Amino acid sequence: MKKKLLAVLLSSAMVASLAACGSSTPADTSADTDAAATESTEATTEAAAEETTEAAAEETTEEAAAYELTDLYITVDGTLTANVDNGQDAFVEQWEAAVSEKLGHEIKLHINQPEHSGYKDNVAQLLTTGAPGDGQYPDALIMSATMFKQYQTTGILWNMADAYDNAEFQSRITLPIINENMKTDAGELYGFAPTYGNGCVTYIKQSWLDAAGLKVEDIKTFDDYYNMLKAFTKDGQTGVIAAGFGKMDEAPYINYMPEFWQGAYPAIYQKDGQWVDGFQEQATIDALNRLAQGYADGVIDKDTEEASTKTAREKWFSNDQTTSEGVFTYWAGTWLRTLTDNLDKNEVDTELGDDRLVQLPPIQEIKDTWGGYINREAPVWVITDDGDGDNSREQAIFDALLETMLDGDKVQTLWTYGAEDVHWSTHAEEFTTNPDDPDKKKDYSYAEGEFHLKQSPNDPNSVWKKNHLDPVLVIAPLTNGFIDNDPLIEEGNKFFTENCVDAPQSPSSETLTVVEADLVVDKTTLMNEVVAGKKTAEDAIAEYQAEWGDTITEILAELNAQ
Amino acid sequence: MFLPVFIYVIIVYYWPMLGIRYSFYDYTLKKIEFVGLKHFEKMFSDKEFWKAFTNTLVLSITKLLITTLASVIVSVFINEMANLFAKKVLQTVIYLPHFMSWTVTAAIFTLFLSTSSTGFINETLKSWGWITESIDFMHETDLWRPVYYLVNIWKETGWGTVIFLATLAGINPELYEAADIDGATRLQRIWYVTVPELANTIIIVLILNLAKVLNLFESVFVMYNNRVFEVSDVISTYIYRKTFMTAIPNYGYTTAVGLFKSLVGCVLVLLCNQASKKVRGRGIL
Numbered sequence: 001m002k003k004k005l006l007a008v009l010l011s012s013a014m015v016a017s018l019a020a021c022g023s024s025t026p027a028d029t030s031a032d033t034d035a036a037a038t039e040s041t042e043a044t045t046e047a048a049a050e051e052t053t054e055a056a057a058e059e060t061t062e063e064a065a066a067y068e069l070t071d072l073y074i075t076v077d078g079t080l081t082a083n084v085d086n087g088q089d090a091f092v093e094q095w096e097a098a099v100s101e102k103l104g105h106e107i108k109l110h111i112n113q114p115e116h117s118g119y120k121d122n123v124a125q126l127l128t129t130g131a132p133g134d135g136q137y138p139d140a141l142i143m144s145a146t147m148f149k150q151y152q153t154t155g156i157l158w159n160m161a162d163a164y165d166n167a168e169f170q171s172r173i174t175l176p177i178i179n180e181n182m183k184t185d186a187g188e189l190y191g192f193a194p195t196y197g198n199g200c201v202t203y204i205k206q207s208w209l210d211a212a213g214l215k216v217e218d219i220k221t222f223d224d225y226y227n228m229l230k231a232f233t234k235d236g237q238t239g240v241i242a243a244g245f246g247k248m249d250e251a252p253y254i255n256y257m258p259e260f261w262q263g264a265y266p267a268i269y270q271k272d273g274q275w276v277d278g279f280q281e282q283a284t285i286d287a288l289n290r291l292a293q294g295y296a297d298g299v300i301d302k303d304t305e306e307a308s309t310k311t312a313r314e315k316w317f318s319n320d321q322t323t324s325e326g327v328f329t330y331w332a333g334t335w336l337r338t339l340t341d342n343l344d345k346n347e348v349d350t351e352l353g354d355d356r357l358v359q360l361p362p363i364q365e366i367k368d369t370w371g372g373y374i375n376r377e378a379p380v381w382v383i384t385d386d387g388d389g390d391n392s393r394e395q396a397i398f399d400a401l402l403e404t405m406l407d408g409d410k411v412q413t414l415w416t417y418g419a420e421d422v423h424w425s426t427h428a429e430e431f432t433t434n435p436d437d438p439d440k441k442k443d444y445s446y447a448e449g450e451f452h453l454k455q456s457p458n459d460p461n462s463v464w465k466k467n468h469l470d471p472v473l474v475i476a477p478l479t480n481g482f483i484d485n486d487p488l489i490e491e492g493n494k495f496f497t498e499n500c501v502d503a504p505q506s507p508s509s510e511t512l513t514v515v516e517a518d519l520v521v522d523k524t525t526l527m528n529e530v531v532a533g534k535k536t537a538e539d540a541i542a543e544y545q546a547e548w549g550d551t552i553t554e555i556l557a558e559l560n561a562q
Numbered sequence: 563m564f565l566p567v568f569i570y571v572i573i574v575y576y577w578p579m580l581g582i583r584y585s586f587y588d589y590t591l592k593k594i595e596f597v598g599l600k601h602f603e604k605m606f607s608d609k610e611f612w613k614a615f616t617n618t619l620v621l622s623i624t625k626l627l628i629t630t631l632a633s634v635i636v637s638v639f640i641n642e643m644a645n646l647f648a649k650k651v652l653q654t655v656i657y658l659p660h661f662m663s664w665t666v667t668a669a670i671f672t673l674f675l676s677t678s679s680t681g682f683i684n685e686t687l688k689s690w691g692w693i694t695e696s697i698d699f700m701h702e703t704d705l706w707r708p709v710y711y712l713v714n715i716w717k718e719t720g721w722g723t724v725i726f727l728a729t730l731a732g733i734n735p736e737l738y739e740a741a742d743i744d745g746a747t748r749l750q751r752i753w754y755v756t757v758p759e760l761a762n763t764i765i766i767v768l769i770l771n772l773a774k775v776l777n778l779f780e781s782v783f784v785m786y787n788n789r790v791f792e793v794s795d796v797i798s799t800y801i802y803r804k805t806f807m808t809a810i811p812n813y814g815y816t817t818a819v820g821l822f823k824s825l826v827g828c829v830l831v832l833l834c835n836q837a838s839k840k841v842r843g844r845g846i847l
Contacts, residue, residue: 120809121806121807124808124809125805127591128590128811129813147809150810151810154592154810155591155592156591156592236679237679238679301678302676302678302681302696303678303680305701305787306672306787323678323680387592513809513810514810516808517803517804517808521788525788525791528701532698532789534789
């Protein structure tokens with residue numbers, strides 16, 4: 001009897017709860033948020049169109065003054081290298097002190113740093129299920145260009161055009177074009193890029209070139225490049241490895257294997273003023289055929305298909321070079337130093353020192369099509385709009401986070417190099433890396449007042465490199481003279497700057513945003529099947545057209561009508 | 563004592579279930595809107611969903627039958643072992659894989675079966691001259707399922723023997739003595755005494771596990787990849803992809819798929835309950 005009574009009670013409670021919850025709250029919320037979003041958009045659009053810069057400046061200042069931001073929640077990816085294992089506590093503490101002083105009131109910084117490879121999925125979850133002020137929902141967050149374009153049309157990002165135009169750092173910006181290019185036709189700006197994008201260059205191990213009797217100057221065309229890979233491929237060693245044959249979910253898609261992709265761009269992009277689908281173009285078919293040939297010939301490491309960037313690079317600089325690869329295309333500049341240091345750490349080609357790696361100038365086929373390595377669209381910081389039609393919260397976030405991020409001084413140094421006396425210092429000191437290894441031991445000595453980077457908090461055998469902002473890529477340089485001039489990094493940046501071209505702009509379309517995940521899965525599957533020799537490139541593209549042709553036509557029509 | 567338990571059950575078990583209402587809503591960024599049965603219509607017309615549903619049943623049921631059969635065979639084999647020490651060692655060794663996480667298991671097998679120069683199996687087969695080209699075990703649609711079943715047998719057979727060994731230990735020795743007197747060989751003893759005594763347990767194990775056939779996620783998720791979606795994508799991985807690997811997910815849709823899965827699961831449990839009542843005289847609920 002008791003059991004039955006309990007069952008009846010539970011059932012009643014369940015039904016009653018369902019009835020109560022299903023009444024209308026979500027629908028009402030929807031109406032409210034829709035209305036708020038519409039109001040907000042209208043208000044900001046009108047403001048952008050009608051108000052003068054001066055008036056906007058006054059308004060935003062007043063708004064910020066009216067709103068006191070005491071807690072700032074940010075979500076960041078792995079590009080904030082001062083992570084929890086690497087002195088993040090000190091970074092946060094010093095940031096809070098410096099920004100509180102600037103703002104004139106206390107502010108607390110809360111950093112949510114999900115695992116880098118799952119960042120996109122984590123952000124989608126946070127933004128969909130959370131709400132501003134819930135302690136999880138980000139006030140501001142980092143987005144890649146692809147993510148940014150997906151979210152730009154959703155109404156959850158704040159139009160920071162006025163805040164950006166009136167920012168104090170405007171007077172020091174040396175590369176205004178980066179953010180100006182991100183503005184919509186209506187002049188709205190939903191993301192802020194503190195640096196330009198950077199891109200990948202092809203690195204070759206010098207020792208492998210020497211062993212094959214080759215010189216980098218002789219690698220000028222795809223045939224030269226391919227023959228080099230063939231020469232490298234023997235006895236368990238392979239020519240090249242990458243994180244996937246192409247990265248279909250992130251622009252610029254082709255930058256990890258540019259020699260194979262050459263002029264192809266397997267995504268929607270603008271060509272002669274019109275949006276087109278590059279995946280259906282002959283250039284993509286040709287590229288897939290080249291990749292398939294490379295895979296069949298064994299010059300592309302078989303682990304490439306499933307490898308993450310971490311897996312690929314760790315295999316490349318592994319201490320077991322008998323199953324490694326000679327070529328790896330990866331990020332320019334600071335990564336030249338990081339890759340070299342990792343080879344050093346694994347005692348690979350120790351005798352070559354900083355000359356372990358050579359950078360391959362773009363091969364002729366890349367020069368003839370793109371013109372050089374692709375400089376990706378810059379990752380951006382975005383501010384979430386709470387949809388209340390009032391900009392004061394958002395302006396306060398901008399002032400606390402983005403305005404100070406490029407202050408040229410204390411806070412920018414924190415974002416660039418990390419925390420003082422943890423990641424860098426100006427105090428006299430001496431330290432030694434690898435003190436127990438006579439071959440790798442290196443002494444460092446600095447005088448009082450001399451800016452220098454310290455040993456990495458989680459690895460005393462390596463020297464800290466940078467935090468979130470790359471000092472070479474930043475759009476408004478530091479004004480305090482703090483610069484770490486590592487010649488290898490300078491060389492890497494110079495090489496990339498001399499050999500790069502800007503990536504095509506990513507599309508922003510509502511339909512594309514809805515279908516993009518499925519599109520990426522299908523394109524990746526087709527690409528992998530072609531490369532593995534399971535189907536021809538022509539059949540794969542025909543299959544793609546049959547499945548996605550109508551949707552792509554709809555997306556292109558949307559984009560071309562903008 | 564009734565009230566605390568009642569409140570606990572309501573909060574922990576029933577309150578979260580209210581989320582099922584979202585299967586009738588569009589639940590995306592800044593939008594929660596009632597849409598009726600829209601998601602169910604979309605789901606039933608999505609061939610990817612049906613592929614996942616079919617794969618779930620095929621993978622789960624085949625896995626269940628194969629691992630149960632393997633557990634029975636291994637149990638009988640262990641039961642027949644005379645050396646107690648060897649018996650204990652074997653039992654311990656075959657239990658161990660069960661305690662490894664699926665992530666580690668998948669990493670080990672992926673490495674073993676890799677087509678690159680680090681792939682132990684392919685390199686060994688090549689060195690023996692059995693193959694000239696590496697076999698892509700993890701990416702071939704024809705091979706993925708057999709590999710999946712094999713990994714499951716390796717991981718779960720040992721653990722599956724626990725219940726059968728307990729049953730075997732409870733078989734009346736007089737039955738074996740009677741068989742000996744009748745001149746039964748060892749194989750005949752197994753076939754005419756051991757197997758019939760195990761039959762009831764085998765059926766119960768199958769019935770109990772049949773109710774859980776739709777709960778297939780981790781083992782597939784860590785082993786599958788784009789190229790084998792056709793034969794490996796199951797309902798849970800389908801839900802995961804649509805929820806967590808989409809730029810702007812619609813939680814309403816994935817809740818609807820989850821609700822459908824739960825309803826089918828409920829029906830299976832009820833069927834198994836009926837089957838259990840018939841086989842052993844009492845239900846599982």
